[in-house]
Each structure stands twice: as structure tokens, then as C-alpha cells.
Amino acid sequence: MSLNSIREVNFDGLVGLTHNYSGLAHGNVASMSHGGLVSNPKEGALQGLAKMKSLMDAGYAQGVLPPQQRPDLGALRDLGFTGSDREMLARAAKQAPQLLRAVCSASSMWTANAGTITPSVDAPDGRVHFTPANLQSSFHRYLEPKTTGRVLQAIFRDEQHFAHHPVLPATPAFSDEGAANHTRLCGEYGEPGVHLFVYGRQAFSGGRNEPKRYP
Template sequence: MSTSSPLAVEANFDGLVGPTHNYAGLAHGNLAAAKNADLPSNPREAALQGLAKMRALQRLGLAQGVLPPQERPNLPALRRLGYSGRDRDILAKVAREAPGLLAAVSSASSMWTANAGTVSPSADTADGRVHFTPANLCSNLHRSFEPATSGRVLRATFPDTRHFEHHEPLPATPALGDEGAANHTRLCADYGEPGLELFVYGKGNADEPAPQKFPARQTRAACEALARLHGLQAGRTRHQLQNPAVIDQGVFHNDVIAVGNREVLLHHEDAFADSAALRQWITQNWSSTQEQARKPVFIDVPRDAVSVEDAVGSYLFNSQLVCPPEGGMQLIVSSECQENPRVWQQIQRIVEDERNPITQVQVFDLRQSMRNGGGPACLRLRVVLTEAERTAVNAASWITPERYDALTAWVMRYYRDRLVLADLADAALLDETRTALDVLTQILGIGSVYDFQR
């Protein structure tokens, strides 16, 4: 196992919201998506809100990257399903015969790059490279179309095989259901040191409890396969059962009820099937080469202070924990947290508590994403990088002031400010989207990652 330099950073690669951002309510178990189904959306505002968060974190001195949206509507998928003819005729026919399918192939859900895949840093892997495995996302039709393009995007963004190893998605079967980094957390004393990798699953062995109302999307078998593929050390990897009762309350991913960063694990009292055993394992397996190493910090939010309903409605735990270069740790939350008095009071308690390193909270307006059930943590894929690995990343994928301006101008030129489900059959929207994405691949320098370009 590698002993990477502690001079490493945790970079965030946020998904850019796509031009077909809409509210179709496609994800069973995602209460926000169901609640706002059929409402008009504003793709332009959604993309600008996401970019504003990226730029703000870049201003903090954090390593901030961007990943592009996918081609939607997905005409290649419709052709694989037996539709033929001109693109505009296919869209019209699917709109008449199968409007639900049209919504599925038009979803902009790839914006939530926490589900793009699972990433293990070089400090943890047997070959000393950063490992990527795109999630198969086989639990929902609309997301099952993403893995192939996600893999191409990840390879284009992290192209240097001396530093990066890319795996194929796991077989797309419910027995190996994998939703990516939304169910994966890494804890460590320092980013460049070997860490503890925590995989959280909802569907495990036959004798383990399971949700009754909503499906468990992440399986233990998938978590175990990912650990093997990434060459992780068994003693520093844990497969943890999520509390099935909270899945039935709308906690469809672990990042809706818990968030970890460096030495901090912030979670709801009811997040895990056995929180005490998890804490004990983390404490017993914690290690560091530094004399004054950071120790694990557990922030357990009691149900009496914040209910699971409050957590799901505000996405308190779908926040980001980030470590700016000047020190301290900051909590990045959606404005819905500030609007819930109980949640906001709990956040103030966390920030004011000197026993943990969180010193500040920043609030962002992400309503367009939140109405579809995705908060700050959903929008980003975390990648720990050493200095050499950071240099090996595709340079144009990093957010800089100039790239932020270019992407903002791109959004203003190509995105609509209102979209309803009936618009998905508009052939002009398809043309607009393809034109926009073709320009975007040039801005980001990632080559031909889309089917229409290949």
C-alpha cells in the first residue's frame, strides 16, 4: 500500500446542471422529487446556482473542478429500445406512446456527480494510484443510462494512467446495485495519509433487516466488489448497514443522513444500524504517522433535536464539509437549512462547539437542484489528490475565474429559463442541447465524450 505524501487535497468535482433539467419525479423514495413532479423548472437558473457554489469554493482556495452534463434527450437509448427514424419523429412518437420513457431519457440527473462513481485515493490503494469505478445506477431507469458516458467523462478528466486507474461499472443487476460515492465516506488524519473507507449499504445478507416501503439502492455485494477492485486493505475498510427505517422515511442514499470529511463524521442518531459499533471500529483502526495527529470527531445529531423528516426536508446531512487552506473546517449547506428553525439551531450548536473543527457555515441557494432531491453533497464527487496527481488532471476541468466566466456565458447563451415536461418532445431542444454540449467539450478540453460526437 502506498504511503503518499500528506501534501494532498480533497478536490470537489461538481456536476454542471444540464439543459434539460426538469421535474419528472422519477426516483422512487426521493420525497422531494415526488413532491415537485410536473412543476416547471428553470435550467438556466439551476446551472448558474451550481456554478456559483463552485466559484465560491474556488475562492476559498479549495481545489474545485467541474464535470459536464450528459446528452439528453438520449436518442441512442431510444434507438436501442426499438425506435427508429429521424430524431424528431422518434421524440414525437415516444411522447405519444410512452411519455414516462421520454422523461427518463431526458433526465438531467447526471448533475448529481456523487453518484457518478466511487473513488479511492492513492494513499489507500495497493498500487498507489487513484481508482475510479462508475456506478451502475441500475435501481432507476433514468439513471441506468448514465454509466457509459460517466466512464468516458472520468477518463477524459483523469487521463494519466500513471496516476489513475479506471474500472468498468459493476454488472447492472439489482444484486450488485451501486449508487457511487453517495454511499461512501473516507475518514483520515490527513488527506495524504492512509484512511478508513466506509461503505454504507441498505441491502445486505438475507438475515439483515431491510426497508419495507422504499427500495435499498446500494448492496453490500457491490461495496465488497468495489473494495476488491480498488485494492483496499480489509482492515481499513468497513461495510456498514444503513438503518432500514430511515430509508423508508426518504433517506435513499447515506449522504442524506450522514457526511464525513477528514477526521469528522457528522450523522443523525438514526443513520446507521449500529452507530456504536461503527464508532468503535473507527477509533480502533485510526492511525497516523504524525506525532500530533488529528483524532476522530463524531458529531451525533439527536432525533429529539432534528427529526429524520427535518433532515430529509432540509438536507442538513447532504451538506459538504470542506477544509480551506487557511485552516478550520466549513459546513456548506442549502438555504433550506436556514429556513428550518430546528435545523438552523442545530447548525449553530455545531459551529459554536469548540470540541469539533467546524468553525463556519456557508449557505447557498440551490433550490432548482433541491426541488429534485439533490443538495450540496449530491452535486459533487470528491477526489483526494497529491500534488503530482492534481497536475495530471485535465487542466481545463478546473474552475478558475476565467473558466467560471466562460461557463456562465455558455449557460446564458444556450439554456432555457423555463422547461415543462411537454418541452422534452421539442426537437429544437435536442438541437440546442447538442450544440451546447459540443461547445462545452471544447471549453473543457475533454474531447468527444458524447454519442452524437462519436
């Protein structure tokens, strides 16, 4: 395969119907400062599609990941809510409104956190490798990885070219925010590259040198 035949593909997530500004991401300045504002899911989805089209018009290869099903009723059941879907939502709204906002979050639109991709040129077996991020640091994002993995497996199905890995254990020691903390440096897309990971805390270090301003 020639260098000219290898391309980088950008993927965006589509904004879901339950998109809301709830200030769920502690330490995220934008999330916290917009908490409580009125959202417009339809307008957000249209803006996202317009952005994707602008990249395609500029010559980039562009893909889209579908929104995940929300509210996450399974999460409510796991947390002890019972009854019909309507009854569970009503009880959550009354008893734990912040929890309801979390299970309604459309945060899967932020595909930089979906996982980490290893290009085929950097993999020993010559395949593209996908590892969904566990996103264990935030409850509303912790709900995403299983579905993210299934979506990626459905899109990239050919086992001859693609390999899919399970998420890392969902503990602070293996906290994984996906490609948001990762970049790859290379001369050409078809050449081996250097992967750069940025992190704020190190497991088993006794809590030394942890971030304070943006935890």
C-alpha cells in the first residue's frame, strides 16, 4: 500500500435528543460555566452536521457516530429504580434530579473521549486497533463505553483489517479519557509515528503531583 493511499479519517458524534447543560463534568470549565442553561438539541445536531460537511468540502475524510440511547433506563434499574419506564423517570426526577440529568446526557457526541485508535502502520499485525475509553472519572460518561465498543465493532467489522479490545478496568488506577489526551506525530500518515499521551495523575504513586486546578 502506497503512502498516498493512506488517509486519516475524522469522526464526529451526532448530538442526541436529550442534550442538556447540567454542569456534569467537574473540572471542565465550559461544562461548569454553562450548567443550567437551556439547550437546543436540534440546533446542536444541525450545527454538528454543518461542521462535518465543511470538513468534507475541504477534502477531509469524515465519518459520524450515532448518538447513544438516552435516557439510560438500564442505569436507573441498576441503581434500584423500579416500575415502568415512565414511573422510573418520574421517580428519578423527584428523588435524584442530578442523576436523571446524568442518564440523559448526550455527552457521547464528544468523540475525542470515545477511545484510542492505533493505526495499522504502528501495529505489529498491520491492523487498526480500537480501545474504547472507560471514562470512569464521570458517572454520565462511564455509561458510554459498552455502547461505544458495539458501535465501533459495527462500523469496522472486517477482522482482517480491524481489531477491537475491551475497555480497561474502570478504576482510578486505569482511568482512560481516550483520544482527548492522546495525539500522534508523524511525517506522513503511512509512516510509523510517535504516540504522545498526556495525563494528570499516575497510578500507585501515592497521590503525588495530582492536578489541583483542573482535576
